[in-house]
Amino acid sequence: MGQSFNLQGVLQSFRVLASPRLMIPNLVVRDVRDINFEQLHKAGITAIAFDKDNCLTRPYGLEIYPPFKDAWRRCRETYKDRVVIVSNSAGTPDDRDDHQAKAIESSLQVHVLRHQEKKPSGGEELLKHFNGVDPTEIAFVGDRALTDVVFGNNEGMLTILTRDVVTEEGDNPMAIRIRRMEHRVLALLDRLNIKRPPHPIPIDLHAVVLQAPAAVTSEIKEEAKEGSA
Numbered sequence: 020m021g022q023s024f025n026l027q028g029v030l031q032s033f034r035v036l037a038s039p040r041l042m043i044p045n046l047v048v049r050d051v052r053d054i055n056f057e058q059l060h061k062a063g064i065t066a067i068a069f070d071k072d073n074c075l076t077r078p079y080g081l082e083i084y085p086p087f088k089d090a091w092r093r094c095r096e097t098y099k100d101r102v103v104i105v106s107n108s109a110g111t112p113d114d115r116d117d118h119q120a121k122a123i124e125s126s127l128q129v130h131v132l133r134h135q136e137k138k139p140s141g142g143e144e145l146l147k148h149f150n151g152v153d154p155t156e157i158a159f160v161g162d163r164a165l166t167d168v169v170f171g172n173n174e175g176m177l178t179i180l181t182r183d184v185v186t187e188e189g190d191n192p193m194a195i196r197i198r199r200m201e202h203r204v205l206a207l208l209d210r211l212n213i214k215r216p217p218h219p220i221p222i223d224l225h226a227v228v229l230q231a232p233a234a235v236t237s238e239i240k241e242e243a244k245e246g247s248a
């Protein structure tokens with residue numbers, strides 16, 4: 020099972036070259052367990068959407084990664100019908116007869132968006148699903164800067180990057196290479212003090228993280244150590 024070539028993604032990458040801030044998330048967490056969904060909701064984020072592979076499940080997996088079960092339950096209890104999965108495999112034209120989308124809906128108990136365009140394109144398909152919710156009140160959570168974060172930032176959503184993937188085992192080799200490159204670029208942008216503009220809804224980002232806020236990437240910490248040596 021795989022994904023077809025994402026031409027829209029490649030084209031969008033050129034937009035990011037012109038405006039690298041588009042790939043910077045508003046918040047970085049280690050994984051979904053770090054998100055305080057109750058606080059996020061109280062802060063004014065009334066809807067939430069997730070990437071699937073290596074954010075909620077193993078690559079191409081159809082079940083929640085077991086250590087994330089509690090966090091996933093908290094999320095669903097908080098957001099009820101305002102939580103949705105936007106995958107670049109399930110629910111796309113690659114997913115014959117919506118086979119994967121249906122299996123995930125039954126297993127993860129949330130709607131999987133059926134969409135034609137792959138992230139980072141197609142944000143309007145998600146906005147249509149949330150039918151009138153202001154984009155600034157939507158959080159998008161995912162593990163990939165050039166797809167998930169750009170997708171959310173393009174529409175003005177609050178973007179949350181999950182830094183620690185579930186596993187690289189079984190992942191698309193190209194996705195692994197690009198994700199590592201993204202982490203290096205994010206570390207570089209951080210060093211250059213290039214920041215994401217503040218989100219329009221004032222959110223205490225510390226309050227919505229259950230643990231201490233994570234650095235942008237583990238590479239940042241390593242480079243910081245080297246820098247101070």
Ligand SMILES: [Mg+2]
Binds near residue numbers: 071072073074161163
């Ligand atoms: Mg992913």
